[in-house]
Amino acid sequence: MRLPSLLKEVWSNLFKKPVTVKYPFKRLPVSPIYRGKHEILRDRCTGCGLCAKICPAFAITMETIGDKVFPIIDLGKCIFCYQCEDVCPRGAIRRGKDFELASWSRGDLILR
Amino acid sequence: MINVERIETQVGGLAEPKRFRDLMADVISKGICSKCGMCVSSCQVHALVMTDEGPKRVGPCRQCEACYYGCPRSPAFSGELLEASLSSENKDEVLGRYIKIVSARTTRDDVRARAQDGGVVTTLLIYAFEKGLIDGVIVASKSPIEAWKPVPTVALTASEALEAAGTKYSNSPNLVALKDAIYCYELNRVCVVGVPCQVAAARNVKVQPKAATKIGDKIAFIIGLFCMESFPHAKLVEYLLSHDIDISKVSKFDIKEGKFRVYIEGSEALSVPIKDLKDYANEYCHVCRDLTSLYADVSVGAIGSQHGWSTVIIRTNEGAKLFEGAVQEGYLEVKDIGSGVDVLRKIAKRKASKK
Amino acid sequence: MSAIDLIIGPVHPALHEPERFVFKIDGEVVVDVEPRIGFVHRGIEKALSERTFVQDIYLAERICGICNVVHTLTAVQAIENAFGIEVPRRARYLRTIVHELNRMHSHLLILGVACELMGFDTLFMLFWRDREVVMDLVEIITGNRVMSAYNIIGGVRRNISDFEISEIKKALGSMAERLKHYKKVFMEDPTVRARCVNVGYLSRARTLALGAVGPTARGSGVEIDVRAEEPYAAFDEVPYTAVVYNEGDSWARLMVRIDETLESIKIIEQCLDRMPSGPVKVPVPEAAPRTAEGFSVTEAPRGELLHHVYAKEGEDKPIRYRVRTPTYANIPAVCEMLKGGYIADIPVTLVSIDPCFSCTDRVALVDVNSGEKRVVDIFTLMRRYRK
Numbered sequence: 001m002r003l004p005s006l007l008k009e010v011w012s013n014l015f016k017k018p019v020t021v022k023y024p025f026k027r028l029p030v031s032p033i034y035r036g037k038h039e040i041l042r043d044r045c046t047g048c049g050l051c052a053k054i055c056p057a058f059a060i061t062m063e064t065i066g067d068k069v070f071p072i073i074d075l076g077k078c079i080f081c082y083q084c085e086d087v088c089p090r091g092a093i094r095r096g097k098d099f100e101l102a103s104w105s106r107g108d109l110i111l112r
Numbered sequence: 113m114i115n116v117e118r119i120e121t122q123v124g125g126l127a128e129p130k131r132f133r134d135l136m137a138d139v140i141s142k143g144i145c146s147k148c149g150m151c152v153s154s155c156q157v158h159a160l161v162m163t164d165e166g167p168k169r170v171g172p173c174r175q176c177e178a179c180y181y182g183c184p185r186s187p188a189f190s191g192e193l194l195e196a197s198l199s200s201e202n203k204d205e206v207l208g209r210y211i212k213i214v215s216a217r218t219t220r221d222d223v224r225a226r227a228q229d230g231g232v233v234t235t236l237l238i239y240a241f242e243k244g245l246i247d248g249v250i251v252a253s254k255s256p257i258e259a260w261k262p263v264p265t266v267a268l269t270a271s272e273a274l275e276a277a278g279t280k281y282s283n284s285p286n287l288v289a290l291k292d293a294i295y296c297y298e299l300n301r302v303c304v305v306g307v308p309c310q311v312a313a314a315r316n317v318k319v320q321p322k323a324a325t326k327i328g329d330k331i332a333f334i335i336g337l338f339c340m341e342s343f344p345h346a347k348l349v350e351y352l353l354s355h356d357i358d359i360s361k362v363s364k365f366d367i368k369e370g371k372f373r374v375y376i377e378g379s380e381a382l383s384v385p386i387k388d389l390k391d392y393a394n395e396y397c398h399v400c401r402d403l404t405s406l407y408a409d410v411s412v413g414a415i416g417s418q419h420g421w422s423t424v425i426i427r428t429n430e431g432a433k434l435f436e437g438a439v440q441e442g443y444l445e446v447k448d449i450g451s452g453v454d455v456l457r458k459i460a461k462r463k464a465s466k467k
Numbered sequence: 468m469s470a471i472d473l474i475i476g477p478v479h480p481a482l483h484e485p486e487r488f489v490f491k492i493d494g495e496v497v498v499d500v501e502p503r504i505g506f507v508h509r510g511i512e513k514a515l516s517e518r519t520f521v522q523d524i525y526l527a528e529r530i531c532g533i534c535n536v537v538h539t540l541t542a543v544q545a546i547e548n549a550f551g552i553e554v555p556r557r558a559r560y561l562r563t564i565v566h567e568l569n570r571m572h573s574h575l576l577i578l579g580v581a582c583e584l585m586g587f588d589t590l591f592m593l594f595w596r597d598r599e600v601v602m603d604l605v606e607i608i609t610g611n612r613v614m615s616a617y618n619i620i621g622g623v624r625r626n627i628s629d630f631e632i633s634e635i636k637k638a639l640g641s642m643a644e645r646l647k648h649y650k651k652v653f654m655e656d657p658t659v660r661a662r663c664v665n666v667g668y669l670s671r672a673r674t675l676a677l678g679a680v681g682p683t684a685r686g687s688g689v690e691i692d693v694r695a696e697e698p699y700a701a702f703d704e705v706p707y708t709a710v711v712y713n714e715g716d717s718w719a720r721l722m723v724r725i726d727e728t729l730e731s732i733k734i735i736e737q738c739l740d741r742m743p744s745g746p747v748k749v750p751v752p753e754a755a756p757r758t759a760e761g762f763s764v765t766e767a768p769r770g771e772l773l774h775h776v777y778a779k780e781g782e783d784k785p786i787r788y789r790v791r792t793p794t795y796a797n798i799p800a801v802c803e804m805l806k807g808g809y810i811a812d813i814p815v816t817l818v819s820i821d822p823c824f825s826c827t828d829r830v831a832l833v834d835v836n837s838g839e840k841r842v843v844d845i846f847t848l849m850r851r852y853r854k
Contacts, residue, residue, distance in 0.1 A: 005651060005652050005655050005656055006589060006590065006593075006652055006656065009593075009648075010589055019596060030606070031603075031606045031607045031610065033607075033609075033610040033625065034606065034610050034611070035610040035611050035616075044321070044325065046177065046321065046322050048129065048174075048175065048176035048177055048178075049174075049175075049176075050156060050157070050174055050176045053174055054157075054174075054519075054521060054522070055522075056518065056521070056522035056523075056524075056525035056526060057525070079525060079529075079614070080611070080614075081525050081614075081616045082610070082616070083521065083525070086156075086624070087156045087157065088156070088326065089154060089156050089176055089178040089323075089324035089325070089326055089327075090178075090321070090322075090324065090325045090326055091325060091326035091329060095610075157752065157753050158750035158751055158752050158753070159752050159753065170752050170756065171752025171753045171754045171783075172752075172753050172754050172783055174753075291750055292746065295748065295750060296555075296622075296746035296747065296748055296749060296750070297626075297745075297746050297747070298625065298626045298747060
């Protein structure tokens with residue numbers, strides 16, 4: 001019987017280091033443009049609301065604080081498309097690399 | 113109900129946000145829009161386009177106020193805010209803030225052949241490209257279809273910048289090319305070359321928090337030109353035809369010592385007092401008080417220097433680094449401006465105090 | 468002859484998405500198949516007409532997670548067709564690169580799943596190991612491993628730099644070697660041959676009659692491929708040959724996918740070599756500049772995908788949006804393939820058409836080829852559930 005052609009590879013793989021990265025003890029780096037948790041720069045924001053108007057997932061609402069208006073991003077609804085970053089005329093939303101966003105309560109997912 | 117209506121009720125709870133129609137009412141309909149193009153480039157929903165009659169809205173306005181606060185002629189514009197952002201120590205009543213004023217000219221033959229005066233602007237651009245200081249520049253290049261009609265262009269290489277050398281006396285909405293540079297080409301270190309209204313808009317978008325500062329962040333240098341007024345291209349063609357000159361034959365224009373001169377194949381074909389063209393100038397130029405691009409990093413022009421040299425006003429540390437670098441690397445040669453600065457001051461005062 | 472009804476689904480380990488199949492079996496042989504789809508129906512077409520064009524791109528992306536790039540590509544092409552916008556050349560090449568990377572991802576996924584269903588876990592893991600490389604490339608270019616969000620109306624969202632180009636070339640070079648090795652395995656391995664050859668046979672004539680698309684059709688000798696017939700993106704400038712096998716069985720359909728992955732590598736390398744310089748997008752206003760219909764047909768990894776949009780001048784939302792996905796066209800074909808086979812062949816046959824029921828079920832009205840009865844059944848199901 002002819003040996004299955006994969007057998008040689010299986011044999012050599014037995015002696016190679018496993019490719020599994022033992023997360024969470026070791027983390028792989030993400031790409032420089034990875035779409036993770038947003039950063040809202042309140043000192044640049046003028047409260048125009050473009051981010052909220054364009055959000056495909058309706059995840060951004062505007063909150064009035066004193067005489068200013070700022071965006072709140074509900075990460076539970078957010079799809080991390082970053083249209084908000086693209087459309088903001090002042091560059092007040094920046095992308096971040098944090099993707100470890102699991103939490104015990106929905107309230108924790110509101111980003112200011 | 114989608115986002116827009118919902119958010120409008122939330123944001124509109126504060127002071128009524130400025131929309132394009134406010135820009136239309138406060139600037140464009142009043143006839144003071146200089147068609148610099150900043151509103152078109154500021155709009156992040158791409159609702160505006162530039163036409164010969166000025167900016168026009170082709171999409172829904174989402175009331176972000178970026179066009180209104182980006183406009184150098186809107187009531188929101190503050191010259192003091194811009195001046196405060198310049199790092200220069202000296203201040204002159206009409207020449208504005210500056211670090212130093214000199215005369216300079218290019219050392220390169222390729223630039224000299226195409227230069228208007230000293231070839232300083234083009235040389236600075238070539239230097240900046242070659243040293244990797246910029247990845248693109250907004251220039252007015254010549255239309256391949258209509259002779260001498262300026263077209264706002266993004267030049268991506270030193271040779272493309274060289275192609276665009278030479279002054280065009282018709283207005284060019286240069287800043288619409290900022291959208292091409294930053295949105296379409298995704299450049300990050302753009303140089304803006306423009307006349308005083310465009311320079312004011314470019315500086316404004318860097319320092320006015322309510323303007324589209326995302327664009328301002330990507331502007332690396334602002335090079336300003338000296339400007340008295342501009343002429344609509346059609347009127348210029350008409351004027352030349354009245355003197356039996358076909359604009360497509362013209363090799364160069366210049367305005368020096370109060371004379372408007374037209375050259376065909378290098379030799380002078382027409383020389384008239386500039387006063388003769390008073391009625392051909394753009395109406396909206398009359399409100400401008402800025403001859404020397406008060407808010408640029410470096411301002412360049414012919415007035416105050418000898419033939420073949422350019423007057424250079426260095427206004428900021430960034431401008432100084434760029435200019436001194438070009439001088440040190442041998443791209444430019446410099447000399448003292450001497451009494452030329454008084455000539456410059458006189459003409460700048462004339463523009464600043466005209467009725 | 469006693470026929471027993473064997474129900475597979477909606478939730479079943481052999482299926483990757485919920486669908487319900489009622490098999491009429493005699494002993495071990497399948498005599499008839501009655502599919503019931505609609506379990507993943509989410510009301511997407513209605514939702515698309517309630518959102519702006521820009522928001523629609525992201526909703527279209529989520530019609531199917533694996534084919535997300537091709538859905539966004541078809542959506543933006545349809546909207547650009549309606550608005551009358553021409554996309555810069557560089558953007559078309561970049562779109563093609565991510566499109567083909569998505570195809571590679573999808574094919575590697577289904578090949579792995581096919582192996583898993585055959586019981587060949589080793590090969591499954593090896594295919595998915597290579598899939599990681601593709602996902603990493605997508606992450607470098609677009610910012611996310613699966614949901615790329617790369618296409619927008621007027622072009623693509625980001626440019627790529629020389630660093631990304633060199634990373635892609637490096638990764639693709641080693642991938643081509645691996646794929647050629649897997650192709651050899653597929654041709655020679657006794658497990659694969661035993662489980663796939665002559666399983667789920669569909670003749671060329673029947674494939675054409677039933678209107679199958681994509682690799683399902685190309686595995687039966689039908690040479691149809693949107694990229695060759697109606698080129699879109701950069702396919703009018705980059706040379707492309709469709710992959711066709713004549714055997715008509717599950718083995719052929721899976722071989723088509725392996726060869727297509729190799730073709731994709733060639734296409735991406737061509738695109739990188741011929742990449743024009745220039746802008747990567749043009750600015751497009753949010754509202755339609757004219758009243759027009761736009762449609763776009765593309766070759767999704769599973770076959771021909773069509774988006775049709777109707778836009779009215781000055782409106783920022785589409786008036787009507789219609790999507791026709793490839794698996795919808797392949798279901799009648801798979802039902803015929805299953806007849807006459809053994810029960811044990813059901814998983815392999817189903818997976819050989821690469822079913823994506825997420826794509827299939829977003830239609831408001833389900834009118835499957837077997838008639839109204841099925842619609843009634845869906846409503847009956849709903850009524851029963853409500854009680």
